[in-house]
Amino acid sequence: MPAAGTADLVIVANRLPVDRVTLADGSPGWRTSPGGLVTAIEPVLRANDGVWVGWPGGTEQDLQPFEFDGLSLVPMTMSAEEVKDFYEGFSNGTLWPLYHDVVAKPEFHREWWDAYVGVNQRFAEKAAELASEGATVWVHDYQLQLVPQILRSLRPDLRIGFYLHIPFPPAELFQQLPWRRQILEGLLGADLVGFQMNGGAQNFVRLVRQRVGHKTHRDLVYLPDGRTVKAAAFPISIDAKGFEELARSEQVEKRAETIRDALGSPRKVFLGVDRLDYTKGIYARLRAFSELIIDGHFDVEDAVFVQVATPSREQVEQYRILRDEIDRLVGHINGDLGRIGRPAISYLHSSYPREEMAALYRAADIMVVTPYRDGMNLVAKEYVATRYEDDGALVLSEFAGAADELRQAWLVNPYDINGMKTALLEAYAADERERGRRMKAMRKTVLQHDVAAWADAFLLELAAARGAHGKTVRPAKRS
Ligand code: ADP
Ligand code: F6P
Numbered sequence: 234m235p236a237a238g239t240a241d242l243v244i245v246a247n248r249l250p251v252d253r254v255t256l257a258d259g260s261p262g263w264r265t266s267p268g269g270l271v272t273a274i275e276p277v278l279r280a281n282d283g284v285w286v287g288w289p290g291g292t293e294q295d296l297q298p299f300e301f302d303g304l305s306l307v308p309m310t311m312s313a314e315e316v317k318d319f320y321e322g323f324s325n326g327t328l329w330p331l332y333h334d335v336v337a338k339p340e341f342h343r344e345w346w347d348a349y350v351g352v353n354q355r356f357a358e359k360a361a362e363l364a365s366e367g368a369t370v371w372v373h374d375y376q377l378q379l380v381p382q383i384l385r386s387l388r389p390d391l392r393i394g395f396y397l398h399i400p401f402p403p404a405e406l407f408q409q410l411p412w413r414r415q416i417l418e419g420l421l422g423a424d425l426v427g428f429q430m431n432g433g434a435q436n437f438v439r440l441v442r443q444r445v446g447h448k449t450h451r452d453l454v455y456l457p458d459g460r461t462v463k464a465a466a467f468p469i470s471i472d473a474k475g476f477e478e479l480a481r482s483e484q485v486e487k488r489a490e491t492i493r494d495a496l497g498s499p500r501k502v503f504l505g506v507d508r509l510d511y512t513k514g515i516y517a518r519l520r521a522f523s524e525l526i527i528d529g530h531f532d533v534e535d536a537v538f539v540q541v542a543t544p545s546r547e548q549v550e551q552y553r554i555l556r557d558e559i560d561r562l563v564g565h566i567n568g569d570l571g572r573i574g575r576p577a578i579s580y581l582h583s584s585y586p587r588e589e590m591a592a593l594y595r596a597a598d599i600m601v602v603t604p605y606r607d608g609m610n611l612v613a614k615e616y617v618a619t620r621y622e623d624d625g626a627l628v629l630s631e632f633a634g635a636a637d638e639l640r641q642a643w644l645v646n647p648y649d650i651n652g653m654k655t656a657l658l659e660a661y662a663a664d665e666r667e668r669g670r671r672m673k674a675m676r677k678t679v680l681q682h683d684v685a686a687w688a689d690a691f692l693l694e695l696a697a698a699r700g701a702h703g704k705t706v707r708p709a710k711r712s
Contacts, residue, residue: 240305240363242283245356247324247376249287249306250275253296263301264584266290268508268545269611270374270398273469277688278304286359292316307363309356318348321549324376327410330551332375332399333512333606334632335406337551346412350379353419357383364391369695372423374398379415382422394695395423398469399608400634401433404440417445421454424698427467427691429608429634434464461702467691468634469609473618473683479591480619488588489595496537496596497575501661503538504597506590506612507604508545509582511555514603514630514647515542516562519578521653522601523566526577530658533575538601541581541593594619599626599660602633603647609634613642614679623673626660628653638678641671 250271251263265271278285284305289296296308311320322345331339357380360370371394372380381393407413417440420426428434438449448455454462479485496502503522507513522538525531542559546552563580570577585593594600600616610633617627617639629635629642636644643656 237362239365240284241365241368242278242281243360243364243368243370244274244278244283244285244287244373245360245370245377245380246270246274246285246287246373247320249285249289249308250304251301251306252290253293254290261293263289265586269469269609272471272611273398273684273687274373275304276472276475276684280685280688284363286356286363288320307359309359311352315348315352317548318342318345319352320376321546323349325546325549326551328375329399329512331406331410332402334400334402336512336605339409341409341411353377353379354383356380357387360384361387361391364388366390367392369394369692371396371692371695379419380422381426382419385422392695392698393423394425394427394691395420396427396467396469396691397433397608398429400430400606401428401436403432403436404443407436407440408444413440414444417441421445421447421456421462424460424462425691425695426462426464428464429466429468430637431466434466437464455702459702461698463694463698465694467687467694468638468682469611470679470682470684470687471611471614471618472685473614473680476587476591476615476618477621477680479588480595480621482588485588485591485595488592492592492596496539496579497534499533499535499537501531501536501598502596503536503599503601503657503661504593504616505538505540505542505601505603506593507542509542509552509556509559510545511551512604512606514605515540515559516555517647517650518601518603518653519559519562519566521650521657523570523577524650525654525658525661526570528654531661533570533572533577536661537575537579538577539579539581539593539597541583541585543584544582590615591619597625599628599657601628601657602635603628603630603645603653604633605630605647607633607635611635613639617672617675617679620672620676623669623676624665625672626663626668627672627675628656628660638682639675641674 248266252266254264256262284307286307289308292313294310298307326340330337367390369392373396381395441447441454442449452464563578567576594616602613613635627642630647631644643660645653645656
């Protein structure tokens, strides 16, 4: 573990790659945290000699920096009040729904905002303490949008990058936020602000011009203090080769066969893998699938739907409601359509190691990814990476960032249940040639644009970050 002031790369994210859990024997241990952010950053930290500052979940205090599986981790503690107001409140009750097209209604509470400011301050102070002179600090995601500005004021020598893993909303939605100006100014502390899509970068620059009044030109913002901030898209990806290698292993192939046997060897296996989140469109996709059985297109002997749904943010009311709704729907569908030993939907809440995920992908003929809005969706890319025989079919929402790259998927509008039914049926019935043609093209994209290429592109751009712009710009107007 580097001493204070010695790390050349500091990753700052709300989550550490591991969560504090109580093991079966009652002792404390660690478990891989769920979500796309961890999947993407872990290989980057492995390739560089850096530290990762983040929260290990829970409210345990006095956690010390530690090494885990070769990674240097610096745990940030959180009080029960901060978990409630910062994590469940402002991060996941305000920003998450606001940034995902207001799929659920965001709540605005001043005490949540105060907690957000306080936690961002602490994360920034920790990064300032660990970073060496002139180091690179890479801040991640919507929970920490104020860190760049606070860190800049503490350590002007640092090169600061920020990456948003979720969509950045259009001005029409963002401006609902009572603290919109503070968030924009927080992000402007970075030299480079990265987004999943071009649209997000454009939304940001437009908002900075309109709401903060800074001069902008294309993807650049000129600040009165002489700094230039760049906003650009860097679509995130996965360790595609690693997933393919895993998929090719004998152990995973065998496990995939066992999974299919355990499902009763149906002709086709449909698969969904998501955090249990209302943005993911789980309810609508299961309804679409069940209606295909009701309409007589196929039978439970022909097809089964495996839905893996890891519980997430369980203390947030909307997530609890969603879990109950899906539990009820699955019970209903299986009660009405299942037969003994043949449920229509095989529903699992478990969290799995990578090998098991790869085996699930290998066991699935049709991967169904139908979010109402998603920054990228790494599950879609993971599935594609494991289909090394150019087989399998991907049904993908047009509203997932991944749809921009995976154009050969069966693209669907998740709000249109009939449209989804048609796409599921087409993917089910597609011949080998059609599936192969589509998968081959998608695999080429995913293997070429992997997580290493994503991180290299971001870090290279950050290293090239412009110095003083030397332009005369007016000071920001106060609103
Ligand atoms: P999000 O970041 O919103 O959760 P993504 O699809 O981008 O969505 O990323 C999810 C990541 O979490 C993927 O890498 C996926 O493999 C992993 N994951 C999802 N569900 C599970 C699970 N049940 N067990 C293990 N890993 C999971
Ligand atoms: O990728 C989106 C994301 O929200 C990450 O920021 C987060 O780490 C992950 O999904 C899982 O969510 P949480 O950290 O709230 O469990």
